[in-house]
Amino acid sequence: xxxxxxxxxxxxxxxxxxxxxxxxxxxxxxxxxxxxxxxxxxxxxxxxxxxxxxxxxxxxxxxxxxxxxxxxxxxxxxxxxxxxxxxxxxxxxxxxxxxxxxxxxxxxxxxxxxxxxxxxxxxxxxxxxxxxxxxxxxxxxxxxxxxxxxxxxxxxxxxxxxxxxxxxxxxxxxxxxxxxxxxxxxxxxxxxxxxxxxxxxxxxxxxxxxxxxxxxxxxxxxxxxxxxxxxxxxxxxxxxxxxxxxxxxxxxxxxxxxxxxxxxx
Amino acid sequence: xxxxxxxxxxxxxxxxxxxxxxxxxxxxxxxxxxxxxxxxxxxxxxxxxxxxxxxxxxxxxxxxxxxxxxxxxxxxxxxxxxxxxxxxxxxxxxxxxxxxxxxxxxxxxxxxxxxxxxxxxxxxxxxxxxxxxxxxxxxxxxxxxxxxxxxxxxxxxxxxxxxxxxxxxxxxxxxxxxxxxxxxxxxxxxxxxxxxxxxxxxxxxxxxxxxxxxxxxxxxxxxxxxxxxxxxxxxxxxxxxxxxxxxxxxxxxxxx
Numbered sequence: 001x002x003x004x005x006x007x008x009x010x011x012x013x014x015x016x017x018x019x020x021x022x023x024x025x026x027x028x029x030x031x032x033x034x035x036x037x038x039x040x041x042x043x044x045x046x047x048x049x050x051x052x053x054x055x056x057x058x059x060x061x062x063x064x065x066x067x068x069x070x071x072x073x074x075x076x077x078x079x080x081x082x083x084x085x086x087x088x089x090x091x092x093x094x095x096x097x098x099x100x101x102x103x104x105x106x107x108x109x110x111x112x113x114x115x116x117x118x119x120x121x122x123x124x125x126x127x128x129x130x131x132x133x134x135x136x137x138x139x140x141x142x143x144x145x146x147x148x149x150x151x152x153x154x155x156x157x158x159x160x161x162x163x164x165x166x167x168x169x170x171x172x173x174x175x176x177x178x179x180x181x182x183x184x185x186x187x188x189x190x191x192x193x194x195x196x197x198x199x200x201x202x203x204x205x206x207x208x209x210x211x212x213x214x215x216x217x218x219x220x221x222x223x224x225x226x227x228x229x230x231x232x233x234x235x236x237x238x239x240x241x242x243x244x245x246x247x248x249x250x251x252x253x254x255x256x257x258x259x260x261x262x263x264x265x
Numbered sequence: 266x267x268x269x270x271x272x273x274x275x276x277x278x279x280x281x282x283x284x285x286x287x288x289x290x291x292x293x294x295x296x297x298x299x300x301x302x303x304x305x306x307x308x309x310x311x312x313x314x315x316x317x318x319x320x321x322x323x324x325x326x327x328x329x330x331x332x333x334x335x336x337x338x339x340x341x342x343x344x345x346x347x348x349x350x351x352x353x354x355x356x357x358x359x360x361x362x363x364x365x366x367x368x369x370x371x372x373x374x375x376x377x378x379x380x381x382x383x384x385x386x387x388x389x390x391x392x393x394x395x396x397x398x399x400x401x402x403x404x405x406x407x408x409x410x411x412x413x414x415x416x417x418x419x420x421x422x423x424x425x426x427x428x429x430x431x432x433x434x435x436x437x438x439x440x441x442x443x444x445x446x447x448x449x450x451x452x453x454x455x456x457x458x459x460x461x462x463x464x465x466x467x468x469x470x471x472x473x474x475x476x477x478x479x480x481x482x483x484x485x486x487x488x489x490x491x492x493x494x495x496x497x498x499x500x501x502x503x504x505x506x507x508x509x510x511x512x513x514x515x516x517x518x519x520x521x
Contacts, residue, residue: 033361155371158361162351165321166427167344167375209360212407218362 004238013124013244016135017191017230020200023139023184024192025226026146028201029219030177032209033157039076039178040185041198042091045098046072047186048194051119052102056109061119062134062190069182072098077178081171122193122245124234135187142180153177154215191230193245199252200226207256210263225255268300268479272335274431274463275320280329282315289315293329293488297465299430302457302477305467307484313467314352316484317435321349345376348424348462350417352435359409365419366404369395372426394426397460398452414445418452425456431463432456438468450477 004010031040050068054061076094080087106116118126146153152173155163164170181201188197208221233248273296280293290312297303307313318324320331322338333341372394373387395401398418403411408419417437424432432453438446454477456462481491 151370151374154367155374158363158368158371159351161323162349163371163375164323165344165347165349166372167342209362212360212409213362214364214405214407215362215367 004235009125009127010234010238012127012129012132013191013234014231016127016132017124017234017244017248018227019135019139020184020188020191021226021230022223023143024188024197024200025204025222026143026219027177027181027184028205028226029208029222030146030153030157031181032202032205033154034177036178036181037198037202038088038091038095039073040181040201042076042095042098043069043073043178043182043185044189044194044197045095045102047182047189048102048119049098049105050186051116051189051194052105052109055115056105060130060134062131062186065186065189066134066138066183069186070179073178073182074175077175118193119189120193120195121243122189122191122196122248124191124237124244127190131190135190138183138187142183145176145180149173149176191234191244192248193243196245196249199249200229203249203252203256204229207252207259210256210259212263225252225259229255268298270298273298273332274334276332276335277320278330278332280316280319280326280331282312282319282324283327288486290319290484291486293484295482295488295490297431297463299463300457300461302454302464302479303466303482304478304480305465305482305484307469309469311469311485313469313484314435316488317433317467320433321347345427346430348372348421348427348429348432350420350424350432350434350437352439361409363408364405365395365400365408365411365422366391368408368419369400369404369422369426372423376427390428391426394422397425397456398422412442412445413440414442414449417441417445417449421452425462429462431465434464434466436467436469438470453477 005014028040031037047065047069049072050063050065051061053059053068054064057064072094076090079090083090152163152168155166155168156170156173160170185194185197185201188200192200204222204225205218207225208218211218211221213221229248229252233251234244236242236251237244237247275295275297277293277295280290281288282290293316305313305316315324319326320333322331322341331338334343334346369391370383370387373383373390376387392401395404398421400415400418400422403415403419408416411419421432421434421437434453437449441449453464453466457464457477483489483491
């Protein structure tokens with residue numbers, strides 16, 4: 001079973017994968033509670049624009065993806081605060097717009113190939129040392145911010161206006177959250193892929209919510225599910241030569257279904 | 266309790282609010298002083314909630330000004346002095362992952378400096394607030410499973426945890442049974458008399474107004490201030506405020 005760790009690429013993939021499981025589930029808790037679930041999907045597609053630019057222009061795709069995802073997150077947050085009624089439409093427009101843009105850029109660059117495919121669905125084979133470095137450094141920074149402001153973010157998720165009247169800087173923290181989420185999503189597309197990362201953010205928390213426990217325990221259960229899914233998913237992906245992202249997502253969905261059924265009243 | 270007339274907690278001058286040309290509130294001027302117990306009543310759609318939202322800076326007035334502890338809203342920083350329990354508190358999402366203690370702890374979040382965790386003092390304040398609202402035994406229960414009355418007390422405990430000087434409650438009795446309501450009014454009086462917390466609460470139901478109220482503001486686009494609430498319930502302002510309903514409510518009062 002443990003022979004897979006003899007390969008350096010698997011070691012790299014596991015470091016990156018575990019880091020992403022932690023990041024995605026913790027940020028995902030706030031995303032789900034704030035009803036921002038669709039946002040993770042949209043940002044994943046925006047990150048793809050960054051990947052496309054990186055691939056075509058020859059920059060590190062992950063770095064450009066982080067940059068573009070942050071810009072997109074700010075744009076969404078700005079538009080949401082301006083056109084509050086149609087915020088889901090805004091997400092939908094930016095999602096399809098980003099995907100279209102990414103495809104055009106890659107086509108023009110003539111590199112519509114395996115390399116892009118791995119960013120769409122995730123690939124454990126392709127995690128480089130540089131990727132691990134990027135994921136760990138940006139990821140640690142994001143995690144620090146999330147933990148630092150977790151009580152404030154929890155309060156805001158519960159009731160934005162009451163949080164504001166208690167003196168919490170709601171606007172600033174909302175921007176901070178979407179920025180951190182943008183970074184995490186961009187980092188995750190190496191392992192999980194941009195079409196599937198939304199699932200790793202949203203489903204562990206959705207599953208944890210079924211247990212109807214307090215905030216801290218919900219976050220811990222969500223974290224546990226994400227880690228289990230990534231470890232199992234990557235192992236299965238290695239032994240059966242399946243795409244890692246898709247395997248991880250199917251496992252996390254199974255955990256969700258089990259949680260749902262076993263907690264049914 | 267002793268009312269201090271030095272600096273008003275809220276000083277509202279000529280406040281008006283319109284949405285797309287429609288006047289919601291017009292020319293409201295009022296002051297709320299430390300130690301007062303005030304009820305704001307008026308029909309649904311009369312602008313009560315809008316007034317409160319402007320008092321708290323959640324909505325900007327079209328004209329006029331709100332001062333909090335003598336400061337303009339923009340310059341006001343000491344938000345922990347104000348405890349706000351919004352109307353929708355009674356219908357919190359049943360699945361929101363929060364125990365009663367999680368909710369009450371939120372009241373300490375803004376008080377805590379950046380980079381610091383909850384201190385012993387915070388835990389003590391959270392415990393005290395739950396004790397005042399008699400919900401210590403519920404602290405590990407999920408908010409989604411509470412009764413209306415229990416939930417209401419949890420929300421107030423959250424507001425109390427920041428040791429506010431004033432408590433503002435918007436329609437606090439939505440979804441709460443009569444027995445819990447009576448208990449609730451007793452708690453409010455106690456907070457006002459013993460903890461010296463200024464109380465402002467909003468309701469559309471003038472039948473339930475407690476006896477201890479110091480002043481009554483009626484809001485229906487305009488504000489009328491009654492300094493003797495017992496008289497107010499039978500005064501002509503009521504029929505102006507509620508139209509035909511005032512008659513019914515008036516009779517209802519006599520039955521008791």
